[in-house]
Amino acid sequence: MDIGVPGESKAAGGTATGAARATARPAGRRKGRSVPAPVLNVIALVLGLAVWALLAWRGVGGLPGPLAVARRGGDLLRDGTLEGDMVASLRRVLIGFALGTALAVVVGFLMGWYPVVRGLCEPYIQFFRAVPPLALIPLAIVLMGIGETPKIFVIFLAAFLSSVVATLQGVVGVDRTLIDAARVLGARDRTIFLRVVIPASAPFILVGMRVGLGSAWATVVAAELIAAQEGLGFRMQHAETYYDLDTIFVGVIAIGVLGLVMDRLLLLAERRITRWQERR
Amino acid sequence: MTSKISFRDVTRTFPVNNGAFTALDGVSLDIGEREFVTVVGPSGCGKSTLLALAAGLDEPTSGEVTVDGERVTGPGPERGMIFQQYALFPWLTVRRNVEFGLRLTGLPAAERRARATHAIELVGLADFADALPKTLSGGMKQRCAIARAYAVDPEVLLMDEPFGALDALTRVQLQDQLLRTWSAQRRTVLFVTHDVEEAVYLARRVVVMAARPGRVQEVVDIDLPYPRTEQMRLSPQFAALRNRVWNAVYHQPPAAARP
Numbered sequence: 001m002d003i004g005v006p007g008e009s010k011a012a013g014g015t016a017t018g019a020a021r022a023t024a025r026p027a028g029r030r031k032g033r034s035v036p037a038p039v040l041n042v043i044a045l046v047l048g049l050a051v052w053a054l055l056a057w058r059g060v061g062g063l064p065g066p067l068a069v070a071r072r073g074g075d076l077l078r079d080g081t082l083e084g085d086m087v088a089s090l091r092r093v094l095i096g097f098a099l100g101t102a103l104a105v106v107v108g109f110l111m112g113w114y115p116v117v118r119g120l121c122e123p124y125i126q127f128f129r130a131v132p133p134l135a136l137i138p139l140a141i142v143l144m145g146i147g148e149t150p151k152i153f154v155i156f157l158a159a160f161l162s163s164v165v166a167t168l169q170g171v172v173g174v175d176r177t178l179i180d181a182a183r184v185l186g187a188r189d190r191t192i193f194l195r196v197v198i199p200a201s202a203p204f205i206l207v208g209m210r211v212g213l214g215s216a217w218a219t220v221v222a223a224e225l226i227a228a229q230e231g232l233g234f235r236m237q238h239a240e241t242y243y244d245l246d247t248i249f250v251g252v253i254a255i256g257v258l259g260l261v262m263d264r265l266l267l268l269a270e271r272r273i274t275r276w277q278e279r280r
Numbered sequence: 281m282t283s284k285i286s287f288r289d290v291t292r293t294f295p296v297n298n299g300a301f302t303a304l305d306g307v308s309l310d311i312g313e314r315e316f317v318t319v320v321g322p323s324g325c326g327k328s329t330l331l332a333l334a335a336g337l338d339e340p341t342s343g344e345v346t347v348d349g350e351r352v353t354g355p356g357p358e359r360g361m362i363f364q365q366y367a368l369f370p371w372l373t374v375r376r377n378v379e380f381g382l383r384l385t386g387l388p389a390a391e392r393r394a395r396a397t398h399a400i401e402l403v404g405l406a407d408f409a410d411a412l413p414k415t416l417s418g419g420m421k422q423r424c425a426i427a428r429a430y431a432v433d434p435e436v437l438l439m440d441e442p443f444g445a446l447d448a449l450t451r452v453q454l455q456d457q458l459l460r461t462w463s464a465q466r467r468t469v470l471f472v473t474h475d476v477e478e479a480v481y482l483a484r485r486v487v488v489m490a491a492r493p494g495r496v497q498e499v500v501d502i503d504l505p506y507p508r509t510e511q512m513r514l515s516p517q518f519a520a521l522r523n524r525v526w527n528a529v530y531h532q533p534p535a536a537a538r539p
Contacts, residue, residue, distance in 0.1 A: 180335075180363070180367070181369075181425075185357060185380055185381035187380075187384055276371040277370065277414070278370070
């Protein structure tokens with residue numbers, strides 16, 4: 001502790017040995033002077049806005065400035081258009097996501113638990129994983145018409161495919177010793193499944209759900225190309241026809257913010273449910 | 281002496297890509313009622329397979345394993361098992377881990393709680409009853425696993441290198457604690473280890489096994505009285521027994537060709 005400048009040894013950590021401290025010092029110094037991450041995030045946002053404003057001011061590519069976009073956002077909010085679009089898109093995503101992940105959990109568990117089910121399902125899962133859900137839009141339209149069904153179906157498929165594999169891996173990866181420990185204590189298959197396999201694979205399922213939500217959200221915009229009457233994707237498509245860049249920007253930002261909020265909520269739930277996990 | 285656990289000419293082979301691996305080859309062994317037996321041997325000698333067979337987690341290819349004269353066909357709560365990697369359910373607190381087996385017996389909640397509390401106190405974890413396993417040290421995790429096994433009050437304890445992952449100091453403490461509880465409530469213990477000193481210190485008999493194929497090399501009687509103490513650990517008799525077991529483990533003649 002008595003080597004070097006007081007501030008430095010504190011930054012390098014009191015438990016380090018002299019030799020380790022000497023090598024750790026550069027890292028320690030950087031850490032000592034560093035700005036907290038949230039502050040950096042805000043700085044990045046402000047800088048980004050400034051660059052955007054500058055580009056718009058110089059008239060690069062007919063880009064609208066942040067102020068124009070904010071004004072348009074305000075207008076769309078006031079007349080209820082933005083809200084209606086967000087609700088329509090969110091509704092599709094949430095229904096597709098809920099159905100997709102619910103089925104993925106069931107199918108993933110069955111595949112992980114019964115080798116026969118796995119053998120039967122695996123080729124289809126692997127095949128459809130190789131087909132982007134968007135590529136199925138034309139097929140969905142032909143088969144299901146142009147209502148809500150094909151849109152939700154495509155989102156459902158995207159969410160299902162990305163989370164079924166995670167659930168399967170979770171079930172297959174359950175520590176064999178935990179199952180043995182439960183059996184030795186007198187547990188039968190049903191108990192082992194409910195009280196060991198499900199909790200042990202919960203972290204995998206939640207990661208799968210986050211990935212599933214990501215792909216559901218990514219698919220919604222394209223799904224709304226199918227003759228939608230409202231929705232963020234539809235609104236942007238519509239604005240494109242009129243070269244309405246302001247509205248397109250509002251749409252992009254709304255999609256990003258909503259996606260981020262949903263992801264954070266799921267992350268929060270994940271942290272809560274898997275609090276028991278050892279984190280490295 | 282009546283035999284509690286009995287292995288009769290037990291052979292266990294595992295299929296591998298070019299033939300079969302013989303983990304146990306014609307092993308016969310009797311463990312007496314309330315006896316403490318340790319099994320020691322080089323890796324691959326089938327000592328863990330021996331435990332898995334007694335636990336009912338595995339089945340012999342030929343031969344027979346009996347407990348109380350009954351053929352073992354699966355796991356049962358009268359045979360508790362302790363694993364080297366603790367095998368605690370990480371999403372349950374210490375108390376809920378200990379209660380896991382009790383819940384399966386359909387015991388009333390109050391009784392369950394009382395028995396879990398007793399088991400937790402027995403291993404000295406009372407202050408950590410509501411802690412999650414991730415917050416415990418290795419020694420505490422293993423004590424929790426031992427409490428979980430004790431809670432269902434098994435007649436037989438099968439221990440698979442339970443202290444193998446712990447530091448030397450913790451290991452000695454847990455050995456003494458195990459002997460204390462064993463002296464108080466004598467159970468039949470079959471304890472697998474790769475530590476010769478541990479094997480000699482704990483057991484009344486040490487079974488030395490040999491590898492390729494896994495078989496019983498020698499059974500050494502440890503004629504030291506219980507309770508075992510630190511002085512005993514440092515005594516010449518102990519050293520002599522340890523040397524004998526050591527030689528049996530580390531200077532094994534090659535497997536005789538079987539007719």
